[in-house]
Amino acid sequence: MKVTLGFDDTDSPLGNCTTHLAFSLLSILKEKGWKPLDFPRLIRNNPNVPFKTRGNGSVALTFLVPSSLNFEKIHNELSTWLFNRTADHEMTNPGFILLVGELGSELSSFAQRALIKVLTIDETISLLDHPSVYYSFKGTGQGLIGSLAAIGNELKNDFTYELLAYRIANNRGTKRRIDRESFIRLDDSSFQTFSSYDSDTGRIASVPNGPDPVLYGIRGESANLLISANSVIKQLEKIEGWCVFRTNQGTDEHLVNAFPSLEPYEVSLIEAKVVNEPDIIAGGHTILTLERSSDGSQFHALAYEPSKSFRSTVKELRPDDRLIVGGSIRGVSPSELPTFNIERLDVIEVAPFSRLVNPPCPSCNKRMESDGVNAGYKCKKCKIKDPSATKVPVFESRSLEKGRYLPPIGAHRHLTMPFSRYDLAKQKKTYSTPQWSDFLSIDFSHANKEHVDFE
Numbered sequence: 289m290k291v292t293l294g295f296d297d298t299d300s301p302l303g304n305c306t307t308h309l310a311f312s313l314l315s316i317l318k319e320k321g322w323k324p325l326d327f328p329r330l331i332r333n334n335p336n337v338p339f340k341t342r343g344n345g346s347v348a349l350t351f352l353v354p355s356s357l358n359f360e361k362i363h364n365e366l367s368t369w370l371f372n373r374t375a376d377h378e379m380t381n382p383g384f385i386l387l388v389g390e391l392g393s394e395l396s397s398f399a400q401r402a403l404i405k406v407l408t409i410d411e412t413i414s415l416l417d418h419p420s421v422y423y424s425f426k427g428t429g430q431g432l433i434g435s436l437a438a439i440g441n442e443l444k445n446d447f448t449y450e451l452l453a454y455r456i457a458n459n460r461g462t463k464r465r466i467d468r469e470s471f472i473r474l475d476d477s478s479f480q481t482f483s484s485y486d487s488d489t490g491r492i493a494s495v496p497n498g499p500d501p502v503l504y505g506i507r508g509e510s511a512n513l514l515i516s517a518n519s520v521i522k523q524l525e526k527i528e529g530w531c532v533f534r535t536n537q538g539t540d541e542h543l544v545n546a547f548p549s550l551e552p553y554e555v556s557l558i559e560a561k562v563v564n565e566p567d568i569i570a571g572g573h574t575i576l577t578l579e580r581s582s583d584g585s586q587f588h589a590l591a592y593e594p595s596k597s598f599r600s601t602v603k604e605l606r607p608d609d610r611l612i613v614g615g616s617i618r619g620v621s622p623s624e625l626p627t628f629n630i631e632r633l634d635v636i637e638v639a640p641f642s643r644l645v646n647p648p649c650p651s652c653n654k655r656m657e658s659d660g661v662n663a664g665y666k667c668k669k670c671k672i673k674d675p676s677a678t679k680v681p682v683f684e685s686r687s688l689e690k691g692r693y694l695p696p697i698g699a700h701r702h703l704t705m706p707f708s709r710y711d712l713a714k715q716k717k718t719y720s721t722p723q724w725s726d727f728l729s730i731d732f733s734h735a736n737k738e739h740v741d742f743e
């Protein structure tokens with residue numbers, strides 16, 4: 289019998305981590321003799337959902353188990369175990385689902401919508417109200433949405449892997465000790481990793497900040513190669529172990545599903561025309577007004593200060609340039625127009641652009657000065673006055689090139705496909721049913737041996 293466990297929103301701004309709970313839970317289920325049917329899946333959903341913690345990542349685990357098991361008891365024991373380890377924080381509203389068998393095609397459509405929209409608890413519960421589903425939650429139950437979306441997203445098209453290594457309990461909250469060189473070299477070696485190092489900012493993108501238990505996460509195209517890559521990373525800290533997840537990170541799966549929406553919090557892909565020259569606003573962000581091609585409605589588009597080189601591209605945009613912008617509408621707009629955070633920019637057409645400047649002096653060719661309101665222009669040097677002269681257009685040379693622009697790696701969303709994956713993503717990917725050792729390594733001399741009794 290196939291069973292799938294899904295859980296989400298177990299972390300908080302203070303620590304904990306949904307993937308680390310998956311790591312511990314996997315060690316329990318391995319002990320029980322459950323047979324994995326897939327790698328653990330780490331699913332990133334709409335990154336703009338309000339009330340999420342960090343990356344809006346949820347986990348699904350799929351197994352083959354004897355149909356004689358008492359699934360209700362298993363659900364009760366595992367959800368108790370999980371919720372006992374969940375952060376007690378108002379931002380943390382965990383959900384846990386155990387699905388026996390399949391749930392039908394509605395489930396995958398739910399999972400596709402979770403990538404781009406803000407789904408409600410009510411529609412989630414209406415799907416969960418099914419004889420083969422056991423579920424439980426704490427707080428608002430927000431976590432049920434991601435849990436169900438993770439179960440429903442079987443990554444049938446493009447996918448990647450991430451190997452996450454976990455810190456021992458005593459080290460959490462302290463500065464991470466890592467060998468920078470190991471990560472800087474990684475993406476240039478033969479392990480097919482990506483987004484390990486952000487050369488624009490010098491930041492090791494594989495290593496998070498903050499109190500969560502992840503020491504580092506390396507992303508790549510192949511689970512086997514990630515395990516090989518991990519073996520060449522110089523370990524400066526003891527780890528509890530590592531786990532390889534199959535994931536939609538780096539696949540643009542949200543943008544593939546997006547519509548030209550201007551609704552708050554939705555992922556959106558909009559063809560638009562530039563209306564005005566970009567402005568720099570407080571905080572150093574770059575803002576410009578765009579007009580949606582489909583209906584002429586206007587919105588503001590923002591490039592964030594940390595996105596450095598990307599921001600300078602946005603600064604080069606001029607009225608009438610044609611674009612396709614991928615990203616999302618902010619919940620609360622700082623202006624009267626909806627405000628769009630740009631995550632990906634396609635420049636489709638670079639329009640000629642001229643500015644009106646004072647006319648040149650007919651004698652010395654320098655720019656003349658105004659001789660007063662509606663009084664024409666004068667050249668002080670040549671003592672020439674021309675009462676009928678008007679401003680003249682001067683065309684700006686446009687160095688902006690057509691094509692795709694992305695923020696630097698360090699400013700990417702988890703879902704954003706980096707340039708380094710563009711060719712690989714076109715190839716059809718497959719994977720075979722993994723053995724435990726294909727994705728899990730746990731060192732019980734450093735990690736707690738967990739046990740849940742449900743036999």
Ligand SMILES: [Zn+2]
Pocket residue numbers: 649650651652653654667669670671672
């Ligand atoms: Zn002159």
